Amino acid sequence: RRWPRLRPPHIFRISAARPPTAHMALHHSSCPAAHHPQLRHSRLRHHPRLTAPPPSHYVAVSGRRRPVVAASDLRSEPIQSSTADEGFRLRRATLQDASAIGSICAEAFSGSATPRVDSQELREVLAKLEDGYGVRINSTAAARFAAAQERKRAAANEARAIRLEATTAKLRRQLARMRGEPPPPTSVADINATYRKLHQLRGPRMFMQLVAEEEEEEQDGEDGVIGSVTLVLRRVEAVLPPPFPTTAPLRMYLCNMAVHTGHRRRGVAKALLQEAQRVGKRWGQ
Structure with missing residues (x-):
């Protein structure tokens, strides 16, 4: 029933x-x-x-999201930070800042790699280990920053060339349509391949190193740099590390946040985080 x-x-x-x-x-x-x-x-x-x-x-x-802006397109925009009263300013790092970034990272992270002990003999041994850690961290951080900057420059040039070629093809089709001629053949596979290539180049382009430097002439840190932070895009929710395939989205990832020991408790890290948040919004994060 x-x-x-x-x-x-x-x-x-x-x-x-x-x-x-x-x-x-x-x-x-x-x-x-x-x-x-x-x-x-x-x-x-x-x-x-x-x-x-x-x-x-x-x-x-408005429910529309802001357009994603690559890190290479943010060079002309000034850093929006109210750090004039604190005596330092924020800017984007260049290749000349590689050694200063490496020294700050070595100073901040070398001491945290060894435990604290009470024995004087162990302290001497750990001090030597910290010196060795600092040298390796310094060289590694400087080399990675230089390599990332080179990958970013190459990816930006390649993406610019792909966009220029796509714009030229679009103008040729419009010109042929205005003349009444048949447009040049264009396949959907080529268009999809172009979009995939641009999506692959987005990861290397989305890299930025922010540094804080003293505004006074007498600068304590090397080259005036007193703090730094690295901004990258990573698939942090992926189950397996690359090169394994994953469907996890790209997320903004902050790493290597370091401030010079003589300039702490001045709001340097807070200013770097606020600027990183502003950049993340421009990246669509």
Whole structure:
């Protein structure tokens, strides 16, 4: 025996056609719900949100995301940071800052690699180990920064050439259409390959090294750099490391945050994090 299907009382119907007297079912004809199709439910006709008068002002809300801007396209934009009162400024690092970045990272991370002990003999041994760690961290950080800058430059040039070629092909098709000639053949596979290539080049391009330097002439840190942080895109949610395939999205990843020991407790790290947050918004993160 099949029981009849009961309709819950909270379900209502909305008629497809809008009769001329639909707005008369509402208390206020100027509210946004007056232009809605006729509602066949008595509760909604007396709902406070439908019977309330219209607001005096409206707030425009846009759901569109900002366009993603590559790190190579942010060179011309100034750093927006209020660090003039603290005596330092933020900027994007160049290849000349590789040694300074390496020395700051070595100073910040070499001491954390060894435990703290009470024995004087062990302290001497650990001090030598820290010196060795510092030298390796210095050379590794400087080499990685230089390699990342080179990959970023090569990827930016390649992406620029691909976009220029695509724009030229588009203009040729438009010119042929204006002349009444058949447009040059273009396959969907070539277009998809171009988009895939640009997507692959996005990772190397999205790299930025922010540094903080002293504004005074007498600078304590090497080359005036007193702090640094690295901004990259990584698939941090991937189960396996690369080169294994994954569907995890690219996320902004901050690493190698270091501040000179003589310039701590001045808001250097906070300013670097705020600038990294601004850059992440420009990257669509």
